[in-house]
Amino acid sequence: MTIMVNSTAIRPEREWNIGWTDVGPFVALIVLMLIGFLINPDFLSATNLGNVITRSAFIAIIAVGATFVISCGGLDLSVGSMAAFITGITILFMNRMAPDWGMMAIPAGMMVAIVVGLFCGLMNGLIVTIGRIEPFIATLGTMGIFRALITYMSDGGSIPIDRSLRDAYRPVYFGTFAGIPLPIIISVAVAAVASFILYKMKYGRKCAAVGANEDVARYSGISIIKTRTIAYTIQGACVAIAAICYVPRLGAATPTTGVLWELQVITAVVIGGTALRGGKGHVWGTVAGAVILELIANLMVLSDFVSEYLVAGVQGVIIIIAMLIQRFSK
Amino acid sequence: MSSVLSIEREGERVVAQKADPLRHSLLRAEGVSKQYGPVTVLSDVTLDILPGEIHAIIGENGAGKSTFMRLLSGYIEPTAGTLALNGEHVRFAKPEQAQDAGIALVHQEILLAEALTVAENLFLGRELMRNGVVDDRTMRRLATEKLAELGCLVSPNALVRNIALADRQLVQIARALLDDYRIVIFDEPTAVLTGEEVERLLAIILQLKEQGAAVLYISHRLDEVQRLADKVTVLRDGKKIGTYPGRTLSQMDMARLMVGRDLAALYPEKRTKAAGEAMLTVRDLSVPGFAKNISFQAHKSEILGFAGMIGAGRTELFEGIMGLRPATGTVELEGKPINIRSPRAVLDAGIGYLTEDRKGKGLLLHERLAPNLTLSALTRFHPGIFLRRSREQDALRTAVEQYDIRLKSFGVKAGQLSGGNQQKLLLAKVLLTTPSVVVIDEPTRGIDIANKAQIYAFIQSLVAEGKACIVISSEMQELIGICDRILVMREGRLRGEVSGDAMTEHNVALLAISDAAADGNVGGRK
Numbered sequence: 001m002t003i004m005v006n007s008t009a010i011r012p013e014r015e016w017n018i019g020w021t022d023v024g025p026f027v028a029l030i031v032l033m034l035i036g037f038l039i040n041p042d043f044l045s046a047t048n049l050g051n052v053i054t055r056s057a058f059i060a061i062i063a064v065g066a067t068f069v070i071s072c073g074g075l076d077l078s079v080g081s082m083a084a085f086i087t088g089i090t091i092l093f094m095n096r097m098a099p100d101w102g103m104m105a106i107p108a109g110m111m112v113a114i115v116v117g118l119f120c121g122l123m124n125g126l127i128v129t130i131g132r133i134e135p136f137i138a139t140l141g142t143m144g145i146f147r148a149l150i151t152y153m154s155d156g157g158s159i160p161i162d163r164s165l166r167d168a169y170r171p172v173y174f175g176t177f178a179g180i181p182l183p184i185i186i187s188v189a190v191a192a193v194a195s196f197i198l199y200k201m202k203y204g205r206k207c208a209a210v211g212a213n214e215d216v217a218r219y220s221g222i223s224i225i226k227t228r229t230i231a232y233t234i235q236g237a238c239v240a241i242a243a244i245c246y247v248p249r250l251g252a253a254t255p256t257t258g259v260l261w262e263l264q265v266i267t268a269v270v271i272g273g274t275a276l277r278g279g280k281g282h283v284w285g286t287v288a289g290a291v292i293l294e295l296i297a298n299l300m301v302l303s304d305f306v307s308e309y310l311v312a313g314v315q316g317v318i319i320i321i322a323m324l325i326q327r328f329s330k
Numbered sequence: 331m332s333s334v335l336s337i338e339r340e341g342e343r344v345v346a347q348k349a350d351p352l353r354h355s356l357l358r359a360e361g362v363s364k365q366y367g368p369v370t371v372l373s374d375v376t377l378d379i380l381p382g383e384i385h386a387i388i389g390e391n392g393a394g395k396s397t398f399m400r401l402l403s404g405y406i407e408p409t410a411g412t413l414a415l416n417g418e419h420v421r422f423a424k425p426e427q428a429q430d431a432g433i434a435l436v437h438q439e440i441l442l443a444e445a446l447t448v449a450e451n452l453f454l455g456r457e458l459m460r461n462g463v464v465d466d467r468t469m470r471r472l473a474t475e476k477l478a479e480l481g482c483l484v485s486p487n488a489l490v491r492n493i494a495l496a497d498r499q500l501v502q503i504a505r506a507l508l509d510d511y512r513i514v515i516f517d518e519p520t521a522v523l524t525g526e527e528v529e530r531l532l533a534i535i536l537q538l539k540e541q542g543a544a545v546l547y548i549s550h551r552l553d554e555v556q557r558l559a560d561k562v563t564v565l566r567d568g569k570k571i572g573t574y575p576g577r578t579l580s581q582m583d584m585a586r587l588m589v590g591r592d593l594a595a596l597y598p599e600k601r602t603k604a605a606g607e608a609m610l611t612v613r614d615l616s617v618p619g620f621a622k623n624i625s626f627q628a629h630k631s632e633i634l635g636f637a638g639m640i641g642a643g644r645t646e647l648f649e650g651i652m653g654l655r656p657a658t659g660t661v662e663l664e665g666k667p668i669n670i671r672s673p674r675a676v677l678d679a680g681i682g683y684l685t686e687d688r689k690g691k692g693l694l695l696h697e698r699l700a701p702n703l704t705l706s707a708l709t710r711f712h713p714g715i716f717l718r719r720s721r722e723q724d725a726l727r728t729a730v731e732q733y734d735i736r737l738k739s740f741g742v743k744a745g746q747l748s749g750g751n752q753q754k755l756l757l758a759k760v761l762l763t764t765p766s767v768v769v770i771d772e773p774t775r776g777i778d779i780a781n782k783a784q785i786y787a788f789i790q791s792l793v794a795e796g797k798a799c800i801v802i803s804s805e806m807q808e809l810i811g812i813c814d815r816i817l818v819m820r821e822g823r824l825r826g827e828v829s830g831d832a833m834t835e836h837n838v839a840l841l842a843i844s845d846a847a848a849d850g851n852v853g854g855r856k
Contacts, residue, residue: 199717200716200717201715201716201717202708202709202712202715202716202717203715204717205701205705205708205717206708208697208701209694209697209701209705212694212696212697213690213691213694213695215687215690215691216690216691216692216693216694216705217705218654218673218691219652219654219673219683219685219691219692219706220705220706220759221673221674221676221677221678221706221763222674222705222706222708223672223674279696
């Protein structure tokens, strides 16, 4: 090339370029903990915090998957009923196999859960990408389908796990490792893998590019269909992992399992800093978002200001406020 | 005429003009400045706009032209200085106030609601009412009249989505002229128009002037400025360099005043070397609705131009070749057939395409530069499944140097770069896929003159490396200036080829519009 210029005065890119969206959720988390402590000093006790974070694990794990879907410009409303459906199938499979396989029915059931989750996610993805149906409508449809299936399988009642398996399976939710409840370890592991995929692998780049501007991605030779379908499939796997953790908590699947989880999941992603219209995903922000939601619910129980029956209402208010903040901070 | 005073500038005599106190200025900007934080984008500009006069404002990108327009039309307020209308001090806090004062702005971008009809768009936000309901019939009648005045014959019932770009522009102008106006500001009105459409618009502007309106005209196209302007004001780096009587300045004078130094010739000298063997062979390519049975070859070390009106199907043809639109036909690169169903396969085979829409389709504006740079070469750049960030930073540093991308920090986002620098980044991005054929759609749209010359030099150096380069452009001069051979498309078909001495604007224009001109139906309509 003929034209050159001295590029001495250009500042190098900082490795860490931290903005409000990155730290916001964690600041909110800390503020919330302080408020909790002021209301009720027991709030910050290890037992209470451990319980709260453990309870937030399901939402956190599913929301990590939702971070992929939302980052690439999609949306999945079916996660709650998908979780119920997978829980139901997993328990039915384990119960059927328990007499022959004994304890081996548990890991086999987990495998079934993952396979069913991947398949459900793949279906959602293909309907959205190949079928070219708005994600909102497509997953609204599958949400109804999964919910109907669990209601049908349980005959409107509940599907309890076989007594012989109950004690062996219990530790997956109630157990600890090095003093830390297993669900917390699992959700941290899921988030770690997710952030690795999103920030260190090529797929993460593609995901963010597709979400930020579909046309630019297409013109850059990135397959929109493949990228989005993979995101929905990852979401399915995350729902399956959450379902596996959920089984021992109640020991049964019912038609009300996972009701309104989609609200909590999307709220967690949005308050975690990922824009609902797509773009860069914030995995750890999402995890913080899930914990924030559970902390608020816990605060409502511990304090007597607001009835705990209003928890979903408060979460609805939070997502609207979070969206307003995203709108006006742009 | 008013009194003139001459100044000596770089050996060339340029005439500057003093304001004439006898003729009343309609709108006067006195010492206006605009600052954003520590950045001064406009500094102490004084300008008089007289009725019945076309006043052109020229300057490089970032010279402050748009800021000045926005000040005059009430979109922003000056941080210092005053505006006076008919000698009376005025302040525009909102665009509506400027509108009420008779200042109409025709925006550079087309801001129309695509899902509404032409008439609905014309009256959007100021619908005529009758007995408490919207009076569609009157609005349609007025719309037809107003558009006819502008020589636009689209039906007022047509959806804006379905009319040609040129007609949309006219609808937008009609919208600005619907109210009483004394001053009309055109911001790059011809950026999306070609040939005949430009002529029609220039005639409209002259007509406005005859009717006694003051016209403020901003354009990159210096030939238009030279033909139209009674006065030319040059801005550079936010400062007014001077106001000159239009016809005394040559285009070269204008360019020199804008840049502030002598420009080498805009177009690089043509190489005499003959083009090599065929690189890209396209046979019977059709893109349904846009291009039909197109066959051509591009050779090694050749710059091949594609001329035509907007809507002739040039962009769509190449989007078809790139796998971005459904298309039929065969494409071969150095004898090997390419699967044009998959954009990835075409990129990997070695055809690179720079879109004309760099903000909408070329770059992720909210993303930093390095991810943008490597986006189409992810696999080549990051073998395996992991990202190699240090490699990416090295590539960015190399690209910034090689393509002379001007930036303050490597951490800026693509949207923060100027148009010219964005185009250079896009060029670097496409070239990172190491294509052997590079297709550049509108290489210099919205780019200032200094960057233009650089882009041409880059194109030249690409073919010097043995690549084939295809340039799609609506600026005929540009094609004639850099291409070895020009193919002309009209209404989705190839209409002819010009090369050598036959490459004149006249010949290209003839091929681009001939039938259409005979029908009185100008290209761009489907």
